[in-house]
Amino acid sequence: MTDPKSYAMKAKHQRLILVVVALAAIIGAGFLAAYALQSEANYFYEPGQIAADPPEVGQAIRLGGMVQEGSLNTLEDGITVAFVVTDKESATVDVRYTGILPDLFVEGSGVVADGRMDEEGVFIADELLAKHDENYVPRELQDMDQHAPDKTLIPAEQTT
């Protein structure tokens, strides 16, 4: 370190390495993220699409639609519910969900469920997102409803 010139040279050399490493990391992150997004994203299906082009068994998907009137019932174990999700074309998918139903989960209302299809063509839901309030429709269901609800009534929940 006595010779400042050699230090500068060395530093320059190191700096170059650093820039290369940084760029490699960022680009690597980009590719990694792109690849992971391809494989890990939950594709959104409506009942009609499941009938037409069924997803692979076991692949994580998100199902959206309306809970069919009169289809909700609790199975023997007391904690698993079965219901039918339908869409405008009246295609239907049987859904099983083990757990506590979310607030405002009612028949005839919209629901979005995360889960996967099993071999029998039943959708096994890990999680249900029901409408939070009268004024909220999950974005995925807007096409199914007549319109996006707008600032008509309830102070929509603010979270920030």
Added chain:
Amino acid sequence: MIAELGLAALWIAAALAVLQLVGGAVAQRDPESDLAKLVRPAAIIQGVLAAFSFVMLLYLFAVTDLSVKLVATNSHSDKPMIFKLAGAWGNHEGSMLLWITVMAMAGGLIGLVERRLPEKTMMATLAAQAFVAMGFYAFILLSSNPFERLPQPAIEGMGLNPLLQDIGLAFHPPTLYFGYVGLSVAFSFAVGALLTRKVGPDFARAMRPWVLGAWIFLTLGITAGSYWAYYELGWGGWWFWDPVENASLMPWLAATALLHSVSVLAARDALRAWTIMLGVVAFSMSMLGTFLVRSGILTSVHAFAVDPERGSFILVLLALYIGGALLLFALRAGTVAEGERFAIASREGALVFNNVMLSAILGIVLLGTLYPLLTEAFDVRVSVGPPYFNPVGAIFVIPMLMVMAVGPLLRWRNDNFHRVKLPMAMVAGIMLAVLALVLVLGSYGWLPMLGLAVSIGLAIGSFLPLRGRNLLRVPTATWGMVIAHFGIAVALFGMASESAFSEERLAAVEVGDSTQVGPWTVVLDQVAPVAGPNWTAIEGRLSAQYGDGAAIDLRPQSRNFWAPPQETTESTLATRWNGQLYAVIGNQASDGRWQLRLWWKPFVTLIWYGGILVALGGLLALIGRLRTDLKRRSAKSRNAERKLEEAEV
């Protein structure tokens, strides 16, 4: 009358922002002009007026003035005073007013106390702050006026969303906003420095307290928000990678990177362009987050009204400010003289590594959050969740934390790894030992296992910078760093423990039956209807025993609110030193049994204690910096300052 006063104050404040912008611009050409002299007073008065306006809104909520639409929509005369006041910012218009108030007050504070920067840079900074504020004034005054009146006063307000009637949540938005908007100061500093090309240690030292302050608030806000989601939503999770959560995480990641790069700039005059870039990015992330949340452009578990009109307005602001700042950066960054060089094996090297990793994580979160937006343009609808964020994020988080355990041991300028061989070996040894132990204990996912190992190594490593020093003479700022790094380790341990050791039990039980979860035995004693002021509920009365200890009474509820009608799940928690029991009651099955969902989550509370420790570390660092700042005010010698900087961190 009060509402009109508040609105008038806001209009005048907006006019002052215009004056401040013009004055600041004139000052760039002619620092002695009369207009330039008006800039500081304009900033200060603008801050006062905006604060006045917000106080008026608080007053309207305090007295529940039902002729004001916002009050009628979000308040109720029977509500406790604290929630009446919280109602003022628990909605779109009010929270935007809070945003601009904090922003104007921050600008006023710069005008009042900042004496470090060259006058020209100072004027450019205040002009930039005013320019950003103007957009938000326009947004409030033109599209979301909080003081709007109803044609006829309402008889009674609609209350506040019951989910928001919670003391933790009442202070969640303000805390986050202090953080977001504090970053606007860093943004203005960066723009000011680009305009005047004055980037150096002085600039870094002037900017640092603001970044620290904002970062402390962001840390607290995210911690509080996570805890709120944990006990209020009743899903047992503490982080959902929801767009709204990511909106607050992204500014935090950028601010954390900025915090560290500012230290490098202050101590070594390196990373000039990079620091400026991060200053722009950090506030951009705040605005982007607000845009994503307010426009309803992304689906979120948090419900909010979808409002394309407001979304478009914020998008225009985004394009104007972020686009403008990035354009300025592209044009000017090359002319900011290149900073000092440094070696890889040095403190700067470790900090640069931290910055690269944080940027990568930020990129990953940003991509994951925006990906649904991208695919939707091609009519493919997807949602991105933990399966993407957790593993991909971990690839960068784990190495970053490993470097974090030993980075602070390195010296500035030039060091060699040989010197810190022993502590590095020690930390690595601890990590490997823990990993081996966990492997013996049972089979868990690789992420929680690595998390446990790294967190314990990091917990030990974070105190290493103190070894061999007189603890009483260690600078406050260094203590701050140690505590903050330790806090990260604590939080990480909580997260890893929760995902590795949690046990869940979902059961349908009859009254009188008992069920087991982890070391707990839970008995459902009875189920009773209860009523509150504006709700009725089904309440489960549980007695829970840890091992064979005394029974604890737990009362989870499923509540039904009237006006507006809503159902909420009220979970209950039993906290012990080594974890939490979490209980939720569901519906009654047709055969009369009740659904119970129970979790035993070992050490889950460490997640939030860790967050608080991180914020505390930030606070100590801020106090330390401000104290030396005040001491150094008289001493003009830059060299002395730099030496001190190198000595203390």
Added chain:
Amino acid sequence: MTRWTFWIPLGLFAAFCGLAAYQLTQPKDEFIASTMIGKPVPDFALRPAHDERPGLTIANLRDGKPKLLNIWASWCVPCIAEAPYLEALRAQGAEVVGVAIRDRPADVSRFLATYGNPYSRIGADDLSEVQLSIGSSGVPETFVVDGNGIITYQHIGDVRAEHVPMLLQALAEAGQ
């Protein structure tokens, strides 16, 4: 770092802005034709929402006279804002029938006593069943229903002064 790298952030951001702008133009605007237009109101029968007005059944909507069907609630603030204009519509000859969503009789009476009562009938829809069945997901909304129970127009949000002539026009068209 070379000069051109300084342009990367701006480029990325520009791409994001383009995408977001495109997305924001996508959502359905307020004046989208409702899918319910031209469809009959499904069968229903609602009990009276309070003791001053009769309830509402499908038969009332098929009595040959076109009506405004207003979906509202006493707990809804925009409903207060629209009250004077519903009154104006009634004064100009429109028959207005109401469906009160998840409401209590006492609250309904108090609301009507304060802001005026333009309704000839009010049905209580405690589970939002009727509301959902006619494609309304928010309050307030106002439908124009012709004399045979067919929906001819859907107005989302509160009725303001500028909507009054438009609704009267829609009613007149429904009567032809």
